[in-house]
Structures are given as C-alpha cells and as structure tokens.
Amino acid sequence: MPTIFLEKEDVTKTVDATTLKEVYEKLNINSTTVIATKNDELIIESTKLNSKDKIKILPVISGG
Amino acid sequence: MPCKFCKTNPVINLPNSEINLCKSCFIKYFEKKAIKTIKQYKLIEKNDHVMVACSGGKDSLSLLYVLNKLSLKERKIKVTALLIDEGIKGYRDDSIKDAKKFCKEHKIKLHIASYKKELGKTLDQMKSQNPNKIACSMCGVFRRSLLNKSSRELKATKLATGHNLDDEAQSILMNQLRNNIALSSRMGPRTGTGKDPRFIPRIKPFYFLTEKEVATYAFLKGLISKFNECTYNEDSYRFEIRDLLNNLEQKYPGTKHSLVASFIEILPTLKKSFKGKSIGICKTCGEPTSSNICKVCNLTKEIN
Numbered sequence: 001m002p003t004i005f006l007e008k009e010d011v012t013k014t015v016d017a018t019t020l021k022e023v024y025e026k027l028n029i030n031s032t033t034v035i036a037t038k039n040d041e042l043i044i045e046s047t048k049l050n051s052k053d054k055i056k057i058l059p060v061i062s063g064g
Numbered sequence: 065m066p067c068k069f070c071k072t073n074p075v076i077n078l079p080n081s082e083i084n085l086c087k088s089c090f091i092k093y094f095e096k097k098a099i100k101t102i103k104q105y106k107l108i109e110k111n112d113h114v115m116v117a118c119s120g121g122k123d124s125l126s127l128l129y130v131l132n133k134l135s136l137k138e139r140k141i142k143v144t145a146l147l148i149d150e151g152i153k154g155y156r157d158d159s160i161k162d163a164k165k166f167c168k169e170h171k172i173k174l175h176i177a178s179y180k181k182e183l184g185k186t187l188d189q190m191k192s193q194n195p196n197k198i199a200c201s202m203c204g205v206f207r208r209s210l211l212n213k214s215s216r217e218l219k220a221t222k223l224a225t226g227h228n229l230d231d232e233a234q235s236i237l238m239n240q241l242r243n244n245i246a247l248s249s250r251m252g253p254r255t256g257t258g259k260d261p262r263f264i265p266r267i268k269p270f271y272f273l274t275e276k277e278v279a280t281y282a283f284l285k286g287l288i289s290k291f292n293e294c295t296y297n298e299d300s301y302r303f304e305i306r307d308l309l310n311n312l313e314q315k316y317p318g319t320k321h322s323l324v325a326s327f328i329e330i331l332p333t334l335k336k337s338f339k340g341k342s343i344g345i346c347k348t349c350g351e352p353t354s355s356n357i358c359k360v361c362n363l364t365k366e367i368n
Binding site for chain 2: 042061
C-alpha cells in the first residue's frame with residue numbers, strides 16, 4: 001500500500017488506494033486544499049499509485 | 065490525461081475545467097493570467113514604484129517573483145518589498161529569514177517595519193496584556209495602517225498584496241452575510257483611487273488565481289518552505305467561510321470563480337452607490353480616516 005505523509009499533521013499513514021483521488025477520498029481530504037508530490041514531483045488526482053510509492057500531501061492554505 | 069499542450073506529465077488539473085497542464089505550461093499560464101489582470105485593471109503603469117507586501121509566505125514570495133520578473137522586462141517599473149514584523153514568537157522569525165534569503169538572491173530591496181518600533185509593543189505583548197481581544201483583529205488594523213504609512217514614506221506609488229481568488233471569495237461572502245456591502249464596495253483587484261496622496265492604491269495581481277494555483281506555482285518555483293501556522297488563529301468566522309467555500313468548490317467546481325465573477329459584475333454599481341464619503345484627518349495622529357479618530361488610535365487607546 002502507498003505511504004502517505006501529511007505535512008500539516010506531521011503524520012505518515014498507509015492507505016489502500018490505486019490513485020491519488022482514492023487517497024483523498026479515504027482520508028477525507030478536500031482536494032482543493034492540498035497539493036501532492038511523488039518523488040518530489042507534483043502529481044494530480046488521476047495519477048496511478050503503486051504499493052511502494054511515497055506520497056507527500058502539502059496544505060495550500062496559508063498559515064496565518 | 066497528459067498536459068493539454070505538450071502531452072507530458074501534468075502537475076495540475078485546472079480548477080473549473082478538464083484541462084491538465086505540465087510544469088512548463090502551468091508556469092506560463094499562471095504568469096500570463098497575473099499579467100492579464102495587471103493590464104486589464106491597469107494595476108501597474110510606467111514609472112510606478114510597486115511595494116510588495118511580503119510576509120515570506122508562498123503567496124507574497126510568488127507575487128514578488130512575478131512582479132520582479134516583470135520589472136526586469138519592463139525597466140520603468142521599480143519593485144521593492146515591505147515586511148511587517150508583528151512580533152509573533154515562533155512564527156514570524158522563520159518567515160523573515162525566508163523573505164531575507166529570497167530578496168538577497170533576487171537582489172530586491174527589502175524594508176522591514178515592526179510593531180515594536182512603530183507602536184512600542186509586539187503583538188505578543190498586546191495579546192498578553194489584553195487576553196480578551198482577538199489577536200487577528202488587532203493585527204489587521206495595525207498591519208493595514210503600517211503597510212500604507214511605510215509605503216508612503218518609502219515613496220511607493222502602489223502597494224501590491226498576494227490576495228488570491230480564495231481570499232476575495234471569502235471576503236465577498238463574509239460581507240454579504242454580515243450585511244456589510246459598504247465594505248465590499250471598497251474591494252476589487254485595485255482599491256484606493258490614487259487621488260488622495262495619503263492612501264497608496266492597493267493592487268492584487270493574483271485576484272483571479274486560486275490558492276491552489278498559487279501554491280502550485282510556489283512549489284514549482286521552490287518558494288514553499290515548511291508549513292508554518294500563525295500561533296494566533298482566531299478569525300474563526302473567516303475559517304468557517306473558507307471551509308464552507310472549499311466544500312462547495314469540491315462538490316460544485318467553479319463556485320469560487322462564479323462568486324468572484326458575479327461580484328466583479330456588480331462592483332461598478334456598488335462603488336457608485338457608496339461613493340462620496342470624504343476622507344478626513346485623524347485628530348490624534350494625522351493619518352487619513354473617515355472618522356474623527358482613526359481605528360489605530362482608537363485601538364491603541366483601548367489596549368493601553
């Protein structure tokens with residue numbers, strides 16, 4: 001299962017998902033509020049994921 | 065689906081459309097959209113000295129990057145940066161470092177004005193002495209005033225802020241729900257007429273770009289540092305409106321664009337309706353105000 005690092009929360013989770021869209025759905029993340037990277041490259045919701053992928057999710061909302 | 069134009073790996077799916085763009089095409093799209101807003105609303109003209117309000121965060125560094133690039137191309141525009149140090153321990157220190165580093169790398173003059181020097185106290189001190197006051201409300205009043213005052217002293221002709229489409233959509237909805245249309249009439253991509261020399265006109269080149277687009281641009285340009293949240297996050301009403309709009313956007317893509325687009329349609333009428341209130345001089349400090357005493361002086365008196 002892909003490993004997902006949530007930067008704002010500073011936690012890492014594994015999620016049973018084959019696309020980024022599924023990750024957002026399973027973690028209840030609103031896609032308009034985040035951007036995501038795989039190997040430091042930005043990816044979009046339809047990007048296919050494999051079990052060894054390490055995904056980083058970054059908040060787009062300003063911190064104050 | 066690959067990039068619409070060059071068929072390579074996409075980095076974003078544009079909001080409110082089925083279009084995917086790769087890094088290079090997105091950067092072109094983003095900069096073109098900001099420049100289009102600048103031209104369409106005459107935000108920047110020849111010989112302007114544009115002061116960019118710079119917090120060191122992704123929005124203001126992206127804006128500084130785009131406007132500096134423009135000034136290198138169109139030599140008759142001068143771009144400098146102004147950072148307001150509110151004195152928030154554990155938050156502002158890191159972003160000051162980011163802003164200094166960025167400005168040094170890009171050879172941009174950075175001015176820093178602080179609450180401590182200008183008002184005699186940091187925001188942390190104000191809050192600890194007035195725990196019942198909302199920090200964001202105090203900070204907003206002082207920051208707006210100091211940005212204007214410092215820009216004027218530094219002889220800027222425009223004050224550019226990194227406000228994006230999300231910020232504007234939130235403000236429009238908040239004013240509507242609070243029946244504060246007079247406040248909405250003073251919004252838009254450009255505010256302040258420029259007729260009163262005490263007010264530096266404010267411009268928002270990212271007015272039609274979403275927060276996600278700005279974050280994407282900042283990431284691609286290496287302008288995002290670690291997520292850093294202000295220790296005061298007390299404007300809970302704005303956060304509720306932000307979450308409401310983001311939930312609607314997720315369900316009905318294009319909601320925020322529609323809200324801002326319809327607002328732009330009625331803005332000329334709003335401006336006409338609320339025109340006429342003359343700006344006077346604060347009896348205490350001499351700064352421009354629509355009352356006898358300005359908000360800064362009233363608040364300073366309250367919290368001292």
